[in-house]
Amino acid sequence: MKHIIHNRRQRSVPAVLSACVCAAKTACRELFQLPAVVAAAVFYACIRRPGVYDVIVCSHIGDFLFTAGYLQALDQKLKKERGAAYKKLRLSADRKFEKLLWLYPGLDCEFQAWKPRRLAAVLALNRSRSGRAFLHRLHSVSVVEPAAGFADGVSYAFRDPGLSLAGCIQYGALGLAPDAGFVRPSLPRGPKRMPKKTAMLCPYAQVMEMPQTEAYMDLLADWLFQSGYEVYANGAWGGMSGKIRVVHWELDRFFQNCFAMELVIGVRSGLLDLAACTSASVVALYPKGSSCSRYYDIRRIFPEKKNNYQYILTDDKNKDLEAIVKMVMQMPQQRSQRW
Secondary structure, eight states: OHHHHHHHHHHHHHHHHHHHHHHHHHHHHHHHHHHHHHHHHHHHHHHOOTTEEEEEEOSOHHHHHHHHHHHHHHHHHHHHHHGGGOOEEEEEEEGGGGGGGGGSTTOOOEEEEEOHHHHHHHHHHHHSHHHHHHHHHHTSEEEEOHHHHHHTTOGGGGOSTTOOHHHIIIIIISOOOTTOOOOOOOOSSOOOOOSSOEEEEEOOOTTSOHHHHHHHHHHHHHHHHHTTOEEEESSOOTTOOTTSEEOOOOHHHHHHHHTTOSEEEEESSHHHHHHHTSSSEEEEEEOTTOSOTTTTOGGGSOTTOSOEEEEEOOSOHHHHHHHHHHHHHTOOOOTTSOO
């Protein structure tokens, strides 16, 4: 028995040392970040206004779409809880999102466009323990950055029983109830229809390197041309067919033009969140072995829409192409409906 206890003590020594090293690294990181945290705290304290509740969103498209979709529910909650002390919402985000707000009819909030460095500073403030404590004590701000919720151990990311991107924003970042209403982006005017069969390829995403993506885009483009599609792409890649029309649309125009598309195929990114809310058929591609296909499930954005699909790629490109083609051929056509 003594021998067993001795061995256990020996085995516990590396664990204790590892914990001490980890704690020291965390303390050093917090200390190193302290000047930036203080500067960001002073900046936010200066722009804070009485009665105004701030919602600060990171630069990811999907995070912005879900946040904007829940703002009306947050506005109603704050009016009920705070009464006359609450005046209005103020949404702070990257300037590229400003034009998307007109896709949310009935949304009444002030928009404040921030420069990337300023936004990054406040997001960094929220990632530090001292910064989160400062913001929490103000009771007048929510910072939406779900990715940091996982990387930094923030428990709000797991309050959503379904563990989805939308749920992390709804339950965690904004503190809304399970029955909170969600508003999807929509067009105030009818979409323009293209006379030909059209498809959009979206090759860019953080989850895959371009060399991996290019081979799939070339195969998909060849099949689309053979099937009579006019093919667009939201960016160029090496060796791409000259018949592909390369476009660089802003986010609001991309959303509007997707209503005129038959099909949108791309690596899972925020652009596909936008496309999934239109009438186009959407296929989201995930890299081999992806563990995020459930959390970022494209089909959960709009459950009523039956032509949003996703596929996890393998090492066999021909097999993948065959599976994607079969998926597209079986899709219900919903272009006649307006979402």
